[in-house]
Amino acid sequence: MSSVAELLHRAAAAERALAQASAPLVAAGRAPVELQLTTRPIALKATGLSSCDTALTRDPWAIDRDPGYGPGASTGDPVPGDAPRQGPLPERYTEASEAQLDEWITAAKAELGNRVSILGHFYQRDEIVKYADFVGDSFMLAQAAKQHPEAEAFVFCGVHFMAETADILSSPDQAVILPNLAAGCSMADMATIDQVEQCWDELMSVLGDGTDAAGTDAVGTDGEGKQPVIPVTYMNSSAAIKAFCGRNGGIVCTSSNAETVLEWAFARGQRVVFFPDQHLGRNTAKAMGISESEMPLWRPHLALGGNTAEELRDAKVILWNGFCSVHKRFTVDQIERARADYPGVRVIVHPECPAPVVEAADGAGSTEYIRKQVEAAAPGEVLAIGTEINLVNRLQQQRPDLTIFCLDPVVCPCSTMYRIHPAYLAWTLESLIAGEQPNRITVDGAVAEHSRVALERMLAAKP
Ligand code: SF4
Numbered sequence: 001m002s003s004v005a006e007l008l009h010r011a012a013a014a015e016r017a018l019a020q021a022s023a024p025l026v027a028a029g030r031a032p033v034e035l036q037l038t039t040r041p042i043a044l045k046a047t048g049l050s051s052c053d054t055a056l057t058r059d060p061w062a063i064d065r066d067p068g069y070g071p072g073a074s075t076g077d078p079v080p081g082d083a084p085r086q087g088p089l090p091e092r093y094t095e096a097s098e099a100q101l102d103e104w105i106t107a108a109k110a111e112l113g114n115r116v117s118i119l120g121h122f123y124q125r126d127e128i129v130k131y132a133d134f135v136g137d138s139f140m141l142a143q144a145a146k147q148h149p150e151a152e153a154f155v156f157c158g159v160h161f162m163a164e165t166a167d168i169l170s171s172p173d174q175a176v177i178l179p180n181l182a183a184g185c186s187m188a189d190m191a192t193i194d195q196v197e198q199c200w201d202e203l204m205s206v207l208g209d210g211t212d213a214a215g216t217d218a219v220g221t222d223g224e225g226k227q228p229v230i231p232v233t234y235m236n237s238s239a240a241i242k243a244f245c246g247r248n249g250g251i252v253c254t255s256s257n258a259e260t261v262l263e264w265a266f267a268r269g270q271r272v273v274f275f276p277d278q279h280l281g282r283n284t285a286k287a288m289g290i291s292e293s294e295m296p297l298w299r300p301h302l303a304l305g306g307n308t309a310e311e312l313r314d315a316k317v318i319l320w321n322g323f324c325s326v327h328k329r330f331t332v333d334q335i336e337r338a339r340a341d342y343p344g345v346r347v348i349v350h351p352e353c354p355a356p357v358v359e360a361a362d363g364a365g366s367t368e369y370i371r372k373q374v375e376a377a378a379p380g381e382v383l384a385i386g387t388e389i390n391l392v393n394r395l396q397q398q399r400p401d402l403t404i405f406c407l408d409p410v411v412c413p414c415s416t417m418y419r420i421h422p423a424y425l426a427w428t429l430e431s432l433i434a435g436e437q438p439n440r441i442t443v444d445g446a447v448a449e450h451s452r453v454a455l456e457r458m459l460a461a462k463p
Pocket residue numbers: 123159184185186187188236324325326327388414415416417
């Protein structure tokens with residue numbers, strides 16, 4: 001059993017043990033005992049308040065039968081009606097043992113050789129990552145696809161928007177396959193292209209589109225000729241939104257280069273509208289000296305996003321109301337507890353965490369930044385990390401001389417990525433051997449072309 005699967009089962013057992021232990025004490029009017037487990041990263045100090053769902057211990061077919069993103073990190077986020085759905089797998093796969101699946105995947109991989117590359121995201125579960133030819137963040141994996149012209153197909157063990165980016169950057173005759181179509185991303189789904197177009201129209205009505213009625217003068221531009229607003233989208237967004245940015249003078253960013261990209265945007269525009277992660281947008285803009293009062297939140301179901309025209313005119317960064325369900329779980333309280341339990345601990349978090357968490361931490365940065373911090377840590381250091389549990393556990397395995405733990409004491413993986421079970425991988429690989437391309441993700445010509453424009457602007461942007 002993999003480490004996170006073990007953690008989840010231990011968490012469920014701990015929940016049951018705690019429920020039994022605390023019930024008579026509560027009845028007697030005393031506080032419930034706090035369960036102490038020996039390993040900090042997986043210590044389930046259950047409070048009953050956690051939203052992370054022990055239903056993650058259920059079998060994957062039970063999880064897939066329920067609508068939604070799956071139990072756990074993304075509980076409560078509505079899945080858009082047009083999100084891809086995964087059909088049931090043949091019984092051969094759903095009834096196979098772990099050992100059988102392992103045998104099938106290993107044999108299929110050997111047979112396919114370098115015709116097929118398996119790409120695994122950093123947040124992917126261990127029992128998938130062990131088969132990956134490349135492991136990285138979404139952009140690294142998309143580039144891995146570009147750099148391997150010999151591969152006929154990439155099996156992308158990440159989520160939907162990542163597979164789209166890989167398809168955009170790979171050549172048209174290379175197939176990108178997402179083993180489980182239900183592996184979406186709740187953050188990316190928080191901004192649909194219709195909502196973004198509507199937002200843009202409303203912004204243009206308030207800020208001007210940079211041209212007069214004849215389409216020549218700079219109505220809405222400032223003295224320097226800057227456009228009223230530049231659209232910027234985080235990599236974690238649909239291809240349609242990347243294409244929207246490409247068409248409208250905008251750009252894509254990652255969590256590693258968000259500041260460079262905002263500087264690029266401010267060289268060309270008076271304001272930025274930032275999709276879909278409000279936290280990455282806010283944390284980056286704050287680090288650049290922009291005040292919270294200049295960052296109105298755009299709520300897509302309200303007129304003008306719930307703002308006045310004046311607030312939008314005074315804005316520097318208009319933040320879309322999206323977030324990552326995994327990273328929003330981290331709190332300042334968790335940091336204080338880590339500091340109390342481990343004096344001298346260094347706290348590092350991802351910039352998708354809320355601003356107060358980033359400000360209370362000792363450092364914040366992308367997955368790559370976190371990995372480098374761990375790599376460079378002095379032996380014996382204690383690090384509390386605010387990011388996805390699979391990555392944190394893997395970092396601990398790579399540096400056993402350090403004490404590394406996840407800030408959130410409740411085990412909670414990215415529940416959408418978790419949808420890629422080895423049975424889906426076995427099914428995908430055996431289908432490829434049979435000459436089929438199941439779950440191929442394709443981005444159509446115009447969307448791909450405009451997305452590429454926005455991605456190329458990002459690659460060309462220099463700090
Ligand atoms: S960790 Fe968050 S942003 Fe990343 S894929 Fe999962 S839900 Fe989406």
